[in-house]
Amino acid sequence: MKLRVRSDLVYQFGPETDAIFQIQAAHWPGQSMLDERIVTTPPVVFKEDVSPFGYRTLRARLTGEVALTYEATVDNGTLIGLPPGASQHDWTDLPAEALTFLWPSRYCPSDQFGRFVERQFGASRGGERVLAILDWISEHIDYTHGVSNAGTTAVHTFIDRAGVCRDFTHLGVTLCRASGIPARAVSAYSFGLNPPDFHAVFEVFLSDGWWLVDPTRLAKIQGLVRIACGRDAADIAFLSTGGACQMVRQKVTVAEV
Amino acid sequence: MKLRVRSDLVYQFGPETDAIFQIQAAHWPGQSMLDERIVTTPPVVFKEDVSPFGYRTLRARLTGEVALTYEATVDNGTLIGLPPGASQHDWTDLPAEALTFLWPSRYCPSDQFGRFVERQFGASRGGERVLAILDWISEHIDYTHGVSNAGTTAVHTFIDRAGVCRDFTHLGVTLCRASGIPARAVSAYSFGLNPPDFHAVFEVFLSDGWWLVDPTRLAKIQGLVRIACGRDAADIAFLSTGGACQMVRQKVTVAEV
Amino acid sequence: MKLRVRSDLVYQFGPETDAIFQIQAAHWPGQSMLDERIVTTPPVVFKEDVSPFGYRTLRARLTGEVALTYEATVDNGTLIGLPPGASQHDWTDLPAEALTFLWPSRYCPSDQFGRFVERQFGASRGGERVLAILDWISEHIDYTHGVSNAGTTAVHTFIDRAGVCRDFTHLGVTLCRASGIPARAVSAYSFGLNPPDFHAVFEVFLSDGWWLVDPTRLAKIQGLVRIACGRDAADIAFLSTGGACQMVRQKVTVAEV
């Protein structure tokens, strides 16, 4: 699918504030960049990197109001939904780089949910287990703005039964890891999301590959343009700063080309 | 320093339990392995890996009682304590692989300590800041067994004012990250620790390099044989399992050669 | 029902440690004491009180090992299980002394479960709601020793899906308060509990009265000898101390007379 993605971000920074943006479409097998540009006002020279996980960071020290526009045309290739028959690996058969996504992280304390997943999803494994987790989340969690914040963990969402895409993803990742399945959070541009915004989904490692799933069921996998992936929101924030920073405006659009 | 390290571990596993050991001395610049062996009863064929962070994992599916002995002679080179004058990097000047160690993790919720570090250590930066954090920990936290467990985070230790090496390390890592300094947990064999045991310390990225520090002040940096490093205890556990597992015996020894 | 209850408690106290025991059968409408005695070694002169809630406290400053035996023959009258038709009061119709049991407490953070109870038990009210809560607990929580401790709250039990009578009671109280129903924890001697121990149950205010329920379903309401009641375990601990104290032995027996 060919998609035109764009984000317009305006932020007010304190003096000389370290800032890291993760808003560029990832360099990723199957996802190709047809064109791409970044414009900032005032002009900023970013330090660009590609992480070991294929995602890209833009770093700079910023002061005062900075407006950043990112635009790209991306062919996201052919993304396939998780097949129920996808098989769960013994840990010895996992690629070494997947192991870290078995462990609990800041917003995904999977170590606390071992008994819950066993009781709730006992018999199932692999794709069947992940789909059962997604069904459970759909049935028990409401998509609701204003009930969570930057500090909200999967524990809170599990109790409060409501949240936004970030919270759904943290809970999904948590329950998969608690099931012995590597899972990592993915930030994305998402076609068809209403209102348009940065989206958070996750992927699981089964049958020798990573499979994207959207626990909110708000968008189609086929319309996702991958930005970054990592342990949880701590890794994939579209903006991390080392000091005071206030959002002035933020707008995301995604259109089919 | 040339050191002979040894761990004797006996565990009782449930049927076909995924197990990952991280007990081998790391392949790490400046640390050289003079000889090394692993013996298990009954015999186990491990899958061996070296992680992107240079540490090594042994994976197998185990059943019933398994005894594992690891022995190595290691020259750990010359480890230098953190100089107070080590300078703190702007985030743009950090190597990309250090960025992940700025973010909060499962046991190190550094996002909650921003105001504390600013109030407590306000003026200082870099090596001076890290040494101030280590002083604060020494003065305010008691080394005490039995007050923490596998779920204990830096929040708990900060309030309870007591813990073991794992807890000291989590608190140190947390306060450094909250100060904008990359910090990661390191597991190690440690010469002179009494009683001998696996040790947890951490390292910070300053003046273009990682520097080891021991927040417990129980052992000398010079006597550390590095095993693994990562975000926190979730990454560097010497044994992670995918199911039931009970410790039968565990003994660690470290001697100068 | 006429019951003979007895507790044998041996504790080791630090020097001059404030201690409060709540182990005596309560003075309570319908519950009558036929005989009763307390013996301590060494002899202790307790300060005795009856609380506004009808329960009794024994206070002393203790040093070293103290053995206390409490024995009583109690007629606990006729305790009736909660009728499904019991009606829920508007808050304006509650007796003033019931209001405090609507609010969250240390181990019962009911303020966090508003959305859960509405989603899970939506339509039901009153006795029907409480019985639905008890059914949910029975189905989702395992009675398991060793997974909780003195600091465990209903949040932990809700996630971990296991606990002992104290945890079941905290979760039941929490879900009832979140439903707008006054609920309070009750400590009791319990006939038929195996192994015999102090028991924790709770009661709800419906249809102009308090009704006892046992969320563990381990004992019959008819066999309960009431000791104390309060917000949660913080109020009804059978022993609270102002300093170091170690259990040496503890034995509870309850027999039909």
Add this chain to the structure above:
Amino acid sequence: MKLRVRSDLVYQFGPETDAIFQIQAAHWPGQSMLDERIVTTPPVVFKEDVSPFGYRTLRARLTGEVALTYEATVDNGTLIGLPPGASQHDWTDLPAEALTFLWPSRYCPSDQFGRFVERQFGASRGGERVLAILDWISEHIDYTHGVSNAGTTAVHTFIDRAGVCRDFTHLGVTLCRASGIPARAVSAYSFGLNPPDFHAVFEVFLSDGWWLVDPTRLAKIQGLVRIACGRDAADIAFLSTGGACQMVRQKVTVAEV
């Protein structure tokens, strides 16, 4: 001191919502009501009560927008600040009704702070201890709006080092209880608070009486008109509701007569 207190509250309630107001000056030894009135639009017939702790509640079921004005002229008598020499009671010498204020509550988990208070305030007891706690709070906690909410506990405030009067009070109560001193939260009208608002302070039981202290140091004890007291904010909220409710306007004034 003779004070004229007034609160103007406008709230939007959902259909038939249980509401409890605690905004009236308390009937309390030394505090006398010279005149008092409540006006509501539309007219509401409240159920009035005086609690065992001497505070007053107004209960009704409300629908839609309700405006309530409370006005009173109160002589608050002579309130004396805590003398440093006030002595701490052994628990056996406390009045029975003070015991409940030794235990942890929803927002004051004093059970977690035993080691901290011992380490930090070790030698001191009684009035000297409480004053040391107040000094510590003054030195380490910033009075800051917007960093806490209705769910914030003393643990959060202790870590985040900032909060409002409610948070200061919860932390003060927590540290006193952890020191074996009964402490309870008190809501009040407060002369000289800028901007005027409901105030939260606390009181400790020492030398056979309760002594008011203001951990924020924003107002003088002498200018407090007592409303309610209890375990923590859960007990003394000026408005508790059993359903949806939104603040439209709220204004408090206190003037010397």
